[in-house]
Amino acid sequence: MKEFDCADVVPGCGASFRAPTAEELLLHGRVHAEHGHGKVAADMPAVDVAVGRAIRDVA
Numbered sequence: 001m002k003e004f005d006c007a008d009v010v011p012g013c014g015a016s017f018r019a020p021t022a023e024e025l026l027l028h029g030r031v032h033a034e035h036g037h038g039k040v041a042a043d044m045p046a047v048d049v050a051v052g053r054a055i056r057d058v059a
């Protein structure tokens with residue numbers, strides 16, 4: 001299982017996501033970035049990089 005805490009990218013954000021694969025977690029990150037942080041399609045490559053760096057393996 002993989003985990004992503006948005007606070008690792010956006011300090012103070014309480015959103016946390018888990019998914020079986022990094023690819024799925026990146027999708028969660030994109031949706032959250034759009035709805036939670038006002039990101040647009042042009043921002044998504046940077047969002048993918050930031051989320052990708054913050055993903056951790058969890059049990």
Ligand SMILES: [Zn+2]
Pocket residue numbers: 006007010013014015032036037
């Ligand atoms: Zn967030």
